[in-house]
Amino acid sequence: MSQGVRERESSLIWVQGLACGALVAVATPLALMLAVLLAPTAAAAMFDRQPGQPSVRAVLLCGISACVHPLRRLWEGEHTIAASLGILGEPHVIALAWTAAAGGWILAELAPLGLSLALEAASRARAVRLRARRERLLEEWPGLKGGG
Amino acid sequence: MPAFAVADRQTGRSDLMAVQVDRRLAPRAWALQALTEPVEGILSPLAHGQAPDQAGNGAYYIVAPAPPGPALDARPRTWSESELLDHVLRPAARTLDRLASLALTHRAIRPNNVFQAAPGQPVVLGMAWAAPPALHQPAIFEPPYVAMCLPAARGDGSIADDVYALGVLLVTLALGRSPLAGLDDEAVVRRKLDQGCFTALVGTGRLPAVIADIARGMLADDPEHRPHPALLAEPSAARARRVAARPSRRAPRPLHFAGRQAWNARALAHALASAPDAGLQALRSGVVDDWLRRHLGDVGLATRIDEVMRPRSGDAPQETQFGEAFQAMTAVALIDPLAPLCWRGLALWPDGVGPALAAADVPATERLTEIVTTEAIGSWASLHADRCDATTLRSEARQNRAWFGLRGPAGGIERLLYALNPLLPCASPLLGRSWVARLLELLPALERTAATADPATTRPIDRHVIAFVAARSERRLDLEIAALARTGENAAEAELRLFAALQVRLHPAPLPALAKWLTTRSDELLAGWHSRARRESATARLKELAEAGQLAPIVKLLQDAAERIADQREAQAATAELARLDTELAALANDVPERAILARRWGQELAAGIGLLGVVAALLAAALGLD
Numbered sequence: 218m219s220q221g222v223r224e225r226e227s228s229l230i231w232v233q234g235l236a237c238g239a240l241v242a243v244a245t246p247l248a249l250m251l252a253v254l255l256a257p258t259a260a261a262a263m264f265d266r267q268p269g270q271p272s273v274r275a276v277l278l279c280g281i282s283a284c285v286h287p288l289r290r291l292w293e294g295e296h297t298i299a300a301s302l303g304i305l306g307e308p309h310v311i312a313l314a315w316t317a318a319a320g321g322w323i324l325a326e327l328a329p330l331g332l333s334l335a336l337e338a339a340s341r342a343r344a345v346r347l348r349a350r351r352e353r354l355l356e357e358w359p360g361l362k363g364g365g
Numbered sequence: 366m367p368a369f370a371v372a373d374r375q376t377g378r379s380d381l382m383a384v385q386v387d388r389r390l391a392p393r394a395w396a397l398q399a400l401t402e403p404v405e406g407i408l409s410p411l412a413h414g415q416a417p418d419q420a421g422n423g424a425y426y427i428v429a430p431a432p433p434g435p436a437l438d439a440r441p442r443t444w445s446e447s448e449l450l451d452h453v454l455r456p457a458a459r460t461l462d463r464l465a466s467l468a469l470t471h472r473a474i475r476p477n478n479v480f481q482a483a484p485g486q487p488v489v490l491g492m493a494w495a496a497p498p499a500l501h502q503p504a505i506f507e508p509p510y511v512a513m514c515l516p517a518a519r520g521d522g523s524i525a526d527d528v529y530a531l532g533v534l535l536v537t538l539a540l541g542r543s544p545l546a547g548l549d550d551e552a553v554v555r556r557k558l559d560q561g562c563f564t565a566l567v568g569t570g571r572l573p574a575v576i577a578d579i580a581r582g583m584l585a586d587d588p589e590h591r592p593h594p595a596l597l598a599e600p601s602a603a604r605a606r607r608v609a610a611r612p613s614r615r616a617p618r619p620l621h622f623a624g625r626q627a628w629n630a631r632a633l634a635h636a637l638a639s640a641p642d643a644g645l646q647a648l649r650s651g652v653v654d655d656w657l658r659r660h661l662g663d664v665g666l667a668t669r670i671d672e673v674m675r676p677r678s679g680d681a682p683q684e685t686q687f688g689e690a691f692q693a694m695t696a697v698a699l700i701d702p703l704a705p706l707c708w709r710g711l712a713l714w715p716d717g718v719g720p721a722l723a724a725a726d727v728p729a730t731e732r733l734t735e736i737v738t739t740e741a742i743g744s745w746a747s748l749h750a751d752r753c754d755a756t757t758l759r760s761e762a763r764q765n766r767a768w769f770g771l772r773g774p775a776g777g778i779e780r781l782l783y784a785l786n787p788l789l790p791c792a793s794p795l796l797g798r799s800w801v802a803r804l805l806e807l808l809p810a811l812e813r814t815a816a817t818a819d820p821a822t823t824r825p826i827d828r829h830v831i832a833f834v835a836a837r838s839e840r841r842l843d844l845e846i847a848a849l850a851r852t853g854e855n856a857a858e859a860e861l862r863l864f865a866a867l868q869v870r871l872h873p874a875p876l877p878a879l880a881k882w883l884t885t886r887s888d889e890l891l892a893g894w895h896s897r898a899r900r901e902s903a904t905a906r907l908k909e910l911a912e913a914g915q916l917a918p919i920v921k922l923l924q925d926a927a928e929r930i931a932d933q934r935e936a937q938a939a940t941a942e943l944a945r946l947d948t949e950l951a952a953l954a955n956d957v958p959e960r961a962i963l964a965r966r967w968g969q970e971l972a973a974g975i976g977l978l979g980v981v982a983a984l985l986a987a988a989l990g991l992d
Contacts, residue, residue, distance in 0.1 A: 271969030278976025285983035321976050328975075329968025336960045344953045351946045358939045360895045 246301035250291055253305050254284045257318035272325040279321030283314040366495055371428060381411070383426040384495040385418065388800075389724050390517065391789035392427060393494045399467050400494075406460035407471070407490040408432065408480075415800045423800030423810075425790065427495045434483060436491075437534075438476035443541030446573035450600050453479075453538060454579070456487035457531050458597035465524040465594055472498035472522060474530035475506045476537060497720035498522060504550035505543065505566070506530045508588070509557040510703050511714070512550060513635065517724035518717030525588035528597065532583025533566060539580075540570045551639075558631045561613070562586055578604045586613075586631075587703060616660040622647045630661065634701030641693050641710050648674055648696055669699050687739050694741060698748040706745040708736050715742045715758050718765070719785025722778065734778060737765045773850020779832035793829035804837040805871040808864070808879065815878035820885035826860050834863065842866055857889040858923055865916035875914025883919075884911045890923060895936035899928065 241248045261276040287310050294300050304310055355361055366387065372379040386392050392413065403409040408429040418424040444453070457474070464471055471493045478491035478501075499519040504512035508529050511519050537543055544566045545553050556565040562584040572580065579600055585591045596603045619626040620633060623643035627633035633653070637644035647653050648670065657667035673695045690709050697707045705712045711732045713721055722733050736742060742765075746758035768780045783789060791801040795818075799810035811825050818825070826849075835846045845863040849856070861883050868876060884890060887904045894900050903922065910919045 269969075271973065275969070275972035275976045278973060278980055282976065282979030282983040285980070285987050289987045317979070321972065324975055325969060325972040327968075328971040329965040332968045332971070333961055333964030336964050337957075340953050340956070340960065344950060347946050347950050347953075351943065351950070354939055354943055354946070357897050358895050358936060358943075359897055359900075360936070361940055361943050 244296070246291060246296055246298050247288065249298060250287060250301045250305060251284065253311065254287065254314040255280050255318075257315050257322075261318070261322060272322055275321035275325035276318045277321070279324070280314055280318040283317035287314070366501075368492075369426075370431065380431045381428055382431040382492075383428045384492055386425040386427065386495050388790060388792075390496045390500060391720065391723060391786040391802075392425070392496065393498060393521075394787040395521075396469050396494050397427070397788075399469055403430075404460060404463050404467075406456050406487065407464070408492045410492075410494050413494075415802070415806070422798040423790075425788075425800050425802060427492070429492050429494075432480040432491060433489055434481050434486070436477045437479045437481060437488065437538065441541060444538040446539075446575055449535055449538060449573075449576055452481070452486065453488050454531070454535060454600060455598055457490060457534075458594040460490055461524055461527050461531065461594035462598060464527070470498065470521050470524055471527045472519070472530075473502060474527055474534055475502060476534060476543075479534065497717070497724070499526070500720075502530065504553040505545050506533045508562065508586070509554045509635075510705055512557075513554050513638070514705050514712045514714060514717065515721050515725070515729065518711075518713030518721035520714030520717035522714065523588055524594060525591045528583050528591045528594060529562075529588075531597075532580045532591075535576055535580050535583070536566050536570075536572065539572045539576050540567075544568065544570070554635065555632065557586075558635050559628060575600065575604055582606060614661060614663070616656065616662075618656075618660050620647075620653065620656040620660070622652065630657075630663065630666070631701045631703075634697045634704050634707075637693060637700070638697050638704065638707035638712055639710065641690070641707075644696075645689055645693050648692070653696075666700065670696055673699065687735060687741075690735065691739070691741070691744065694745060695748065698745060702749065702752065706736070706742060708732055708741055715746070715753075715761070718742070719781070722782055723786050723789050730778065734769070737762075737769050737781065740766050771850075773847075774828045774831040775835040775846045775850055777828065777832065779828050780836055783833045783836035791829055791833040793827050793833070795823070795825060795827055795830060801833070804834065804867070807834065808867055808872040808876060811864075812876045812879045815876075815882040818882060820882045824860070825864070825879060825882050831863075834867070841870070855889065855892055857883070857886045858920075861890065861916060861923070862920055865920045868916050876916065877912055877914035880911040880914050880916055880919065883916070884908070893929065894932055895939075896932050899932055 237248075240251075255277070258273060258277045258280050261273045262270065265272040287304050290304055291301055367385040369383045369385070370379075371381045371383045373381060397410050397413055400409050403411070410427050410429050412428040413426065415423055415425050457479075461471065471490055473493035474490060478493070480489045480491060481487075482489070497517045497519070498521050499507055499511060500516050502512075502519075506529075507519070508526060511522060511526060514520075533544075545556065548556065553565075559565070563581045566584065567577070567580070579592075579597070582590070582592050582603065583597070592603045592606055596606060613629040613631050615629050619628045620636075623636065623640035625632075625636040625640065627636050633656075637648070637653075644653075654667050654671055657663050657670065673692055694706065694708055697704050705714050709732050711729060713733075713736075718733060718736065722730065725733055740759070740762040743755075743759035743762035746753055746755040746762070749755065765781060765785070768776060768784055769778065770776060771780060783791070788802050791807065795814055796807075796810045797814055799806075799813065801807050801810045807830070811830075815825065831846060831849055834842060838846075842863065845859070845866050848859040848862065851859075864876075864879065864883060884907045887907050890907070891900045891903055894903060906922055907919060910922065
């Protein structure tokens, strides 16, 4: 990795840190809720060492989709730490958010596998068609010398 | 030779005989061709051709008048001078004169081949055309330089050789017994060379004075000293003829080597020719040189021999390989200019090479082959330029070498055999019991063979058939024959083209069995065709044409240019498509890692996309106030 890229990433981390700090300072209940509901994303970020962290992206996006409803309730209700803890205290809120995150992770793991199987099947079908054509060709032209 | 009484069905003439020809000893083609009209005093050939023998095998016969009476050896007796002159010498001399005018020789004058209808009648010379010249002549009746040759290699010789044989016949009849009886051929030759022919044959016998004088001239050692038959027809003139022939100088002491004694140069040459290894040793050791100088007193000859034996640095490799044989041949030719070509123990006259090859066993064939490949006849002719047509002989030697050296089956020993023996039957095992001496007889014989041959294991052509066709076609089929010799050529198609050309030119009748035999290997014939469909169609057509028995349409089918071009073009397109298919298959086999990477990338993007859709759906639900 070049020196310039490293410097840009380091700056981005600093910006993200500042944004998070600002969020904690300005909207502590919101930050608390996000911290709890998106905890699986942080865990996924610790284990995903792939370039671009594709599993983290899927877990984050799925987790966010499950956070929208609790955040709306918090925004429309009292914007306090107690309200935030109250919502978080409802078992189905955390369960739904973490299940969505788990679904994202499973999706990130299974989608490549499924696609791989599909591509392999398509390749084999094409190879079968090509070989059949080749056999017909050799039968019609016995003197041909094929490499396969 | 087997002879049979035969009758002419057309004329009813029954005083005829047919002499059967030996398969390895071809009849004298030139004599049979030249004797179109019967010659008085001789059993002239009336017809010749093939017919089955008693076992049903192919055989060749020469038809001539039957002998008018018994042979002269049937009742041995002493003939009087007048009988010899009137009933033997004059008629035989006139007959020989007529033969000489036709550029022919008889070469078979001996008591059992000269006939007399009745006492007081002129003798008739017997058949002499069914075998190579002088083949059956005993050594006594031939000059020593002919008798020492292989029997089949004695050549046509000259009319002087017939005069010699007639002289021996006169002596035999005058003595009432065969001279030199009890001696083997080698001893007869040695005796004649040592003592001179007349002395050796007559010895102490008493001849009528006229006969003795005439026979002395007829038995001269040098053919040029013998009287011409025209002169012999007038015995008084022949008797008056005196030739100042210098007798061979006799040394006071003989030269001993290889168990032989040589008293004169002629005997020395014969000893060198008969025992070449010992002779060469004697030449190299200087023994011969010393004997020639000190005892024979011929310093000039000794000097010439010394020059021959001295090694030369510029010798060509071929000459070096056979250098010793060349040295011995040259030494013999220098010592005795009358001697035939002597090569490693084998003696022959140049025009006897062809018959000798046909009759020779393996060792003799090897030496005859050496003579051909080294053009020894040309070298020998150069040493005898005053006694032979050296230019013609050199040219023939070069031609023989060229035939022998031809690449492929059209050359080699077989080509020489048939080129030098115009009536020799083809010796191919394919022809079985058939007698095929002329080109137009080949295809019918092969058609008969084809009826019983196994096409899977045998082909209708071999080296003998090819050489036979090449020799008999006289360059008219050179293209077809050359195609057989080329490596890589479609052999089956080349064979077919050759036989088709033969059929068109010589035998237009259908040959269904041969055609089927030739087209059995249709795979090979159609090897140049690529398309299976075209091959199957052509194979079916081949079968139809083969059943019709005409070979030229089969060749035309195989050489159809338009079909071949279309086939070639389509084959190229198929080749290109096959290459494309192979490339694609190889890419599919090799792209597995790339596909895995692609699947992972797309799968991850898909997972992110689904997550994003979830976010959008949740946001929409929130915006629309849906719980």
